[in-house]
Amino acid sequence: MYITDVQLEAGSDTTAYLRKSYNEELHNCERYYQKIGDASNQGIGTGFFNTSSEATIFMPFLGKMRTAPSLFTLDSNIKVIRASGGDQNCDTTPSFQAGTHSCNFYMNGLSNGDVGFGAQLRVSGTNETSCIRLSAEL
Numbered sequence: 667m668y669i670t671d672v673q674l675e676a677g678s679d680t681t682a683y684l685r686k687s688y689n690e691e692l693h694n695c696e697r698y699y700q701k702i703g704d705a706s707n708q709g710i711g712t713g714f715f716n717t718s719s720e721a722t723i724f725m726p727f728l729g730k731m732r733t734a735p736s737l738f739t740l741d742s743n744i745k746v747i748r749a750s751g752g753d754q755n756c757d758t759t760p761s762f763q764a765g766t767h768s769c770n771f772y773m774n775g776l777s778n779g780d781v782g783f784g785a786q787l788r789v790s791g792t793n794e795t796s797c798i799r800l801s802a803e804l
Contacts, residue, residue, distance in 0.1 A: 697732040698804075703744070703789035703797045710744075710798065711771065711787035715779035721746055723771040723787045727800070734764040735800035744798065746773055749784035764800070 673683050703710040711725030745753040754776055761772035789796050
């Protein structure tokens, strides 16, 4: 048995049923919450090394958020990949600056970065928590 097309309203006045597609509903939800990076070795942001121990990484969001989000989760399985090869965990919590379409991570506590060369933020784990979660709740 399937129950569909149900709409609850307060009061005695009714309005026409408004059907939304899955994509419309997902877009509306992603304005408040986004989970980015849910596959092993998925690149989720790119940037460059400012110094051998600091990198600035730009990460676009899946869609526009309601307001600049807060960083809800940054898993330990998120790694910084050097353009010259090799990866490493960030030893400290990165600084995070966000708008409604994208954010910058300022990763420090790294080592052996090539100044001015590329860096990539990548998911390396395979479990449910290996991702970045953003929240723009009310």
